[in-house]
Amino acid sequence: MKPHNLTAALAAALTAGLALSAAQPARAQEAGGSSIYIKVGEANLKRSLIALPAFQYQGSPSAAKNPLRVGKELFDTVSNDLAVSNYFEFVNQSAFLEDPAKTGLRPAPGATGGFDFEKWKPLGAQFLVRAGYRILKNELTFEAYLYFVPQAKVVLGKTYKANVDDARTVAHTFANDIVKELTGQRGMFLSKLVVSRSTDKGQKEIFVMDWDGANPKQVTSHKSIAQSPAWAPDGKTIAYTAFAYHAKEKTRNADLFSYELATGRRWLLSFKKGINSGAAFMPDGKHLLLTVSSGGNPDIYRMTVEGKNVIPLTNGPRGAMNVEPSMSPDGSKIAFSSDRSGRPMIYVMDSGNKASPKRITFAGEYNSTPRWSPDGKRIVFAGFDKTHFDIFTMNADGTNMIRLTSAKKPNGRMADNEDPSFSPDGRHVLFVSNRTGSRQLFIVNADGENERQITFGRHDHFKPQWSPFLD
Amino acid sequence: MNRSNALKPPKPYDAPRPAMDPGDDGLGRHLGMSVALHLCVLALLTLRAVFYPTEPLVLERAIRVDMVGLPDKQAKLPPTKAEAKPEPKPEPKVEPKPEPAKPDKVVLPDKPKPPTDSVKINLDKAKAKQDSALKRLEALRRLEAEAAANKAKPAAAPALVKGNELSPGSSLTGIAKLENDGYLTSIDSHVKRHWDVPNFLANANLSASIVIYLDERGNVIKKRMVRSSGNQIFDQTVLSAIEKASPFPTPPRKLVNIFMVDGIQLGFPE
Structure with missing residues (x-):
């Protein structure tokens, strides 16, 4: 009887140990976590809604020959790149609640005359691109920002300089930077x-x-x-x-x-x-x-x-x-x-x-x-x-x-x-x-x-x- | 005629034959030579095979060939529906109190029956039962301990309520348990329906975890991110999933306290 009891006790101790160790992974939750844990499973993958207003010309009208043509080339190139990337869907420009031509490239509380994030949130836009350009002689300066609207944060802000003839290269570079920033992967827009x-x-x-x-x-x-x-x-x-x-x-x-x-x-x-x-x-x-x-x-x-x-x-x-x-x-x-x-x-x-x-x-x-x-x-x-x-x-x-x-x-x-x-x-x-x-x-x-x-x-x-x- | 007979070649042909025969000697010699020659050839072949290995002859099995068409273009890939995975239940399956009975059972068979076989069997059974009982106990204890620990901080009232229950184990048996399981599953699918992640994060392998606290109507009273993915955009998808999913399905009455006090931890995606 005694040996049997001993064995039983040993077994009990062992199983208790096992039970404890088995419980360990479940307990290895984050500090402050709840005891009820649900794994939600894979997310629904969706294209993100992005607002892409026209790019602002910030130079004087007489400073360049045809600034609007350059602006359109920049815009069309960025727009096409983002569309082909298959990461985005565009907010219809007619739905915009503020006129991007009359607000600055930076958000309002910080920058005077800046845009208002609250005007973009109701559209459901997750991202907002604001960009402007100047042309001095033959030098193109392109200042561009990508904002994450729900948190009113800037994701990417850069100024690019190049010859006016390289406007497409500038636009492709900005699109590459967006992809790199969001995915961590290289974009192919300069290939x-x-x-x-x-x-x-x-x-x-x-x-x-x-x-x-x-x-x-x-x-x-x-x-x-x-x-x-x-x-x-x-x-x-x-x-x-x-x-x-x-x-x-x-x-x-x-x-x-x-x-x-x-x-x-x-x-x-x-x-x-x-x-x-x-x-x-x-x-x-x-x-x-x-x-x-x-x-x-x-x-x-x-x-x-x-x-x-x-x-x-x-x-x-x-x-x-x-x-x-x-x-x-x-x-x-x-x-x-x-x-x-x-x-x-x-x-x-x-x-x-x-x-x-x-x-x-x-x-x-x-x-x-x-x-x-x-x-x-x-x-x-x-x-x-x-x-x-x-x-x-x-x-x-x-x-x-x-x-x-x-x-x-x-x-x-x-x-x-x-x-x-x-x-x-x-x-x-x-x-x-x-x-x-x-x-x-x-x-x-x-x-x-x-x-x-x-x-x-x-x-x-x-x-x-x-x-x-x-x- | 005779002449022609005499001239016929058979004789000269016959003549050598006996000459070849002269005795066993000739036969033996020729046999020996033949054997030697054969051996030589064999040896040569063997040597060649050893020193000059030829290309291996590959014999492949005959294959039946079906003519196969190329696949059609899929108009659109069917959206991959992630199946609702049964979430891990912290609650063990509790049958009505088996614990107290067990020690007796373990001890009982020992006493009257010395035969080792039956003892072994009983011992195994007992072990198994004890094992499960211990696991149950352990799990219950853990639940209680965690609940108590969590409760201790925020408020005293819910702790009282919970303490008034006869035992936490019995509160999750039968219908209550079914309710609980069903409710957790419904939360899972409810949240999943509202969780959209940008496809540019598809291969980013991010995950985050959030604890939500529900009132008796399923409204989110409070949410707390306990593990960030490190990516603000991903974290935002989790937060907005909770926002969009609120109010949640009304919790079963018996579980309201748990959800209000301990909260439910959700792992995105796990």
Whole structure:
């Protein structure tokens, strides 16, 4: 009896100890907390309501040539950036309770003639942007604030100075600062696009433009077909393929060039007979991948950015092509398309292991142009399904595929959406669509919402690439 | 005819045959040579396999291939509804007072029955019961202690009321307990409905906690942030969720005191 009792007592002591320790996490609540604890669970995510009144011109009317034009450019750029960010919804300007043109940029009790927070609270606005600008000779001064209305606090206040011609850059910088302040992440508003664009003479040249389609600048003049441009990781150099004339053979060949944007210097990197195309820089910035067809079937090669040490990464199987390489941001994997299984599909291989290609797409008739997301978790590609191409994203292992696009042409037939590329923040996808009748650039959120056209006009666009962060 | 017979080759062909036969010697030699040669070839192959390994032959299983279509574009992703998670209940499941009975049970079987088997079984049972009983006791004690501690500060009156209850454990049994559980769940979903967070904070991994005090009609008398997220915008979403959610569902009468005095702590999101 005694031993049993002892055991029982021991057990009781033990369990009591257990009970105590089990109770510990529950008690590890904040000091002053209540004994009744409810976990509310995940919040409803919403876009924030932001009030964006017109920017005030604070200089004298005669000090600049056309101050209102600059003001409109600043405003339109900031407004478009914030709308594309998908973080905000705008308060209708006609609902404003005070005239932003007649109140200062700073809140009233502190600043005389300032605005009144109480006039913005009833609108439900969570954020308020107040900004003004001055132009002296050619110098633009932009003073901008972001306020958190419910707590009447300033979140961001900055003054930017630049040449008047750089008004868009100033506006993009302010939008970047807003995103950085609110999310802690970098904004992509100073990034650029590189694209092959048709010219009036039926040729294609390489153009660089702002991410929103503004400021297109022609950077090549081969008077030929220049295509498939790619950004180096530092955003200072691009590589592209052009059908260059070879005087000896009196033929044109698809050679690979690199081009330094700041200086305009150009190098010929690869000129093997056949195709030297589809360049993709490796994350180290010292190597690039490309497709070369000198051996008969196109295969993927790696070489230095000087065009040296050319090493084949794929080989066959016989008769199969391996094209459109794209390297994962950490440099460990290469995605490419290959028709080794009959029709072009997406494969992923280890960058150090030739024997490892693994097919990751099985759906649809034809999948091509894989591109990695900046975090390396997703791959975006164009998939052909029965009648047309659309843009899809999937996990890097091919799972969880979603369709981002679906649009009709004016004639009612399905439009092609092709050549996708992720934005540097991974939140948007750039692609080419022929839904308007010509091939124009579009962007869409990485979840398929908020589609926007960013180029207009009669020129066609091919194989655009979104730059890395450039600021 | 004869000539032709004589000229026929069979004879010269026959002749070597006996010559090859001469005895077991020849057969043995040839057999030996054959074996030796075979061994040589085998050895060569083995050596080659050892020193010059060939590419492994990969045999893959045949795969059935289904033709799969690409997914359609989702018009809009369905809003992710976070399920109402059952909140942790500090109240243990209290069956009508099992505590006093247990010590007897533990002791009883020992006395009359020496057989070890049954004792073991009983002991296990007893342990389990004691375990749960102790947990219950512990939880109740904790509740009481915390309630008392919290009460001691603000007011004496509610403390009196609470003290007049027979025991806190019995106040949360049966219907009262059901009421309590149901009420907490309703608060949870009630607050969640009003809690909107800017999507730019979607990946920020912030959390905050607030204690609210309700009067008998469910109005928020007082709220106190006990843990800030460190982000003023996020904290504001929590505060405005409480504002928008007030008045809360009317608390069950038996629990009014708890909610008025101890308050309810809400974790955003947990």
